[in-house]
Amino acid sequence: MERLSDEQIEIELENLANWKLVDEKWIRRRYKFKDYLNGVEFVRKVAEYAEGKSHHPNIAIDYKVVTLKISSWEMRGLTDLDFEMAQHFDELYEEQEQ
Numbered sequence: 001m002e003r004l005s006d007e008q009i010e011i012e013l014e015n016l017a018n019w020k021l022v023d024e025k026w027i028r029r030r031y032k033f034k035d036y037l038n039g040v041e042f043v044r045k046v047a048e049y050a051e052g053k054s055h056h057p058n059i060a061i062d063y064k065v066v067t068l069k070i071s072s073w074e075m076r077g078l079t080d081l082d083f084e085m086a087q088h089f090d091e092l093y094e095e096q097e098q
Helices: 006-014 036-053 080-097
Strands: 020-022 026-032 058-062 065-070
Touching (some): 006 020, 036 065, 036 080
Antiparallel strands (some): 058 065
16 A cells, blocks of 8 residues: 555545545545434444444544544555545445435
8 A cells, every 4th residue: 555646636536526635644524414313324334344444534423414534544644545435435425315
């Protein structure tokens, strides 16, 4: 696993509409839910997937808003795995909120 260059990060972010670069080493997205329990269920799915990958995002639950923040600690920045996981989290959100 290699740390991505700034140019690679820009390209990856173009494919993830709602993710933002934070402090040049994190990507973050806020997901809004119909109610609190939908957000908690989403977090359960995120945690289960992350555990399987042994790569864990920071998670914050603020009533009906869940914020995920991802980086690769060992690489001190962003890797392909971070963007792969972000894409999967977006898919989980779309499935749940339909």
